[in-house]
């Protein structure tokens with residue numbers, strides 16, 4: 030008989046909500062129940078299996094861990110323009126090791142942020158961010174606006190755990206005390222949770238945001254705004270009144286803003302609107318983040334290099350330049366000559382020209398499951414799943430760090446262990462003493 | 470003949486759930502090759518649920534199956550495809566110096582594929 034255990038307060042790392050109130054029923058090495066989790070979280074836990082795969086493959090052949098570490102270290106040391114990418118689905122501890130490797134070998138390091146809220150990162154630097162934690166929003170927000178995001182399908186518990194239905198200190202009746210607005214080009218399932226749905230013509234978010242800024246400042250907006258954006262002037266005027274007169278407003282924004290024409294200008298316009306609104310009331314803005322620890326990746330890169338993504342160490346010190354040091358660009362221009370990909374699958378989600386280059390260069394991949402990227406990798410490591418098998422730190426989308434309580438161990442090493450082994454071997458090959466004084 | 474439309478790639482519940490089963494699973498493969506369309510657009514192109522369509526952008530083309538959404542949900546001229554290997558075939562590598570390729574509002578030509586092809 031397999032023993033049945035209950036793990037309380039387990040953390041789901043499938044999306045950036047990082048819900049840490051999950052109650053797991055564990056039978057042997059299967060999770061049979063994940064109480065409190067949403068549909069996505071339930072699938073994350075209950076579909077988790079320990080894959081029957083070798084710990085490593087080198088050129089498609091089964092290899093011992095140490096042999097694969099050696100192969101990976103040699104690829105990195107011998108390359109002239111290595112790129113390290115991914116990192117949003119692993120622990121902060123593993124992310125630190127990746128930054129260390131980048132530093133030692135003069136690599137380019139970038140995370141999946143560059144293809145989700147990278148443009149928002151650029152906008153934060155340009156405009157600034159009026160921020161809050163989700164706890165504060167839960168307790169205070171009486172006007173909640175989602176712009177260009179579909180939390181009902183991408184972050185299902187965002188509504189119920191943080192921002193729409195929960196009762197809070199200053200919103201004691203929960204949902205009844207809040208007005209919820211959804212702005213999007215599609216009427217997604219999230220619209221059902223909203224009091225007001227505003228449908229914008231595709232690619233016209235910037236125009237709508239700029240018109241709102243004008244109205245907030247009491248400037249006239251011509252009525253052809255409706256023809257231009259699909260949104261009637263009266264709807265915008267009504268929204269502006271609500272925004273100025275709420276006690277605590279929040280604008281959550283998703284990739285509907287960043288992945289469309291305008292990119293960082295769209296995010297920047299939204300942040301500027303929030304800044305303007307602070308003349309009248311308290312208003313905050315938060316990007317809604319996708320992967321479990323993409324926010325951790327931003328934090329770790331920021332505290333270690335000074336920049337959140339798109340960092341290049343080739344001159345021996347960190348430089349930041351989106352467009353130059355972002356991975357899609359490096360690959361699409363054919364610049365990188367080796368890639369270390371951690372917990373990410375660019376071979377299935379990058380644009381085609383970038384994937385074509387990835388197929389031409391030696392790729393080292395770390396992932397718990399077979400992916401399109403592990404398929405094309407020269408060296409592929411099978412690693413343990415963070416949150417389910419591995420402990421460590423993860424940042425929720427509001428930059429709150431949360432510690433993971435794993436359900437059961439895995440026979441595979443963690444990303445952190447594999448990366449540390451690669452780091453140590455890289456240092457040996459380059460004859461660099463390790464920072465703790467130990468010479469290997 | 471095909472028609473020009475705007476393609477939005479994004480997340481969906483089914484895409485997220487099937488992702489956990491595995492990228493090579495039949496569930497995931499089906500989800501990421503199912504295009505959601507406005508029913509009026511489908512009628513005009515002579516398409517019904519499950520028919521095959523070719524999507525062609527400036528950089529590439531893919532063949533997927535289409536499925537109708539309510540006209541209110543998806544305006545005419547806009548189609549939705551869950552993120553995945555099919556949607557990436559249509560994305561260009563140019564990021565306008567931001568790092569971010571465009572995956573929403575990609576201009577595509579949508580064309581029915583004869584079933585005997």
Ligand code: SF4
Pocket residue numbers: 041042043044045046047048065066067068069070071184185186187
């Ligand atoms: S909302 Fe996100 S973190 Fe919470 S249970 Fe669902 S998938 Fe997991």
